[in-house]
Amino acid sequence: MKIETKFEYREYAKKERAMLDIKKISISMAKLLVSAEFYRNAKNILLFYPFGHEIDLTDLFNDDSKNWYLPRCNKENLDFYKYTKGSKLVKSSRGILEPEVFSEILDNKNADIIIIPALMADKKGYRLGYGAGFYDRFLKKLPSKTLKITSVAEKFFVDKIPTDIWDEPIDYVLTEKNLIKI
Numbered sequence: 001m002k003i004e005t006k007f008e009y010r011e012y013a014k015k016e017r018a019m020l021d022i023k024k025i026s027i028s029m030a031k032l033l034v035s036a037e038f039y040r041n042a043k044n045i046l047l048f049y050p051f052g053h054e055i056d057l058t059d060l061f062n063d064d065s066k067n068w069y070l071p072r073c074n075k076e077n078l079d080f081y082k083y084t085k086g087s088k089l090v091k092s093s094r095g096i097l098e099p100e101v102f103s104e105i106l107d108n109k110n111a112d113i114i115i116i117p118a119l120m121a122d123k124k125g126y127r128l129g130y131g132a133g134f135y136d137r138f139l140k141k142l143p144s145k146t147l148k149i150t151s152v153a154e155k156f157f158v159d160k161i162p163t164d165i166w167d168e169p170i171d172y173v174l175t176e177k178n179l180i181k182i
Helices: 006-017 022-034 037-041 058-062 134-139
Strands: 044-046 067-074 077-083 089-091 097-099 113-117 120-122 147-151 172-174 179-181
Touching: 022 037, 022 058, 022 172, 067 097, 067 134, 077 097, 077 134, 113 134
Parallel strands: 044 067, 044 113, 113 147, 147 172
Antiparallel strands: 067 077, 089 097, 172 179
8 A cells, every 4th residue: 555645644653653662662762862962951841741652751751950841732722831740630622631721831932842742754854743733833933943853763754754834844853763853
């Protein structure tokens, strides 16, 4: 079967990702990330809470030298709220754990790094998300100094994926084997 559309790529990646050892892959990714100089110099990091078979970088929350922020859906947009390990999370209507609304909200200009979930990423710096556009809309609001990183298993880092004009490029792809600057 030839895969051509975003829908087909999404279905393929979801099916294949469910068979991977995500825990092992996630541990390798976290080690690579924390060894990067830009991580050591960052103060405010935006991360996602894993859903389903997503990469799980939540062990990074043990690094209390950083300010951590998690996304919360606000209609069609994302807002990021401060998170400290052990803070209460609530389940969204989509089933994703999010911070409570009375947490401190991020001033986007202070974001040093954002780590973005994805199903796939390509060598041109584009990621394939779930299709709702939440992250693409949010990335447009960040200052250019914010490093945009997406995390995908090595098997899902490919030469090219289909893109649309609204897709926002990223700066790095993090796999279990490499941290690749685009």
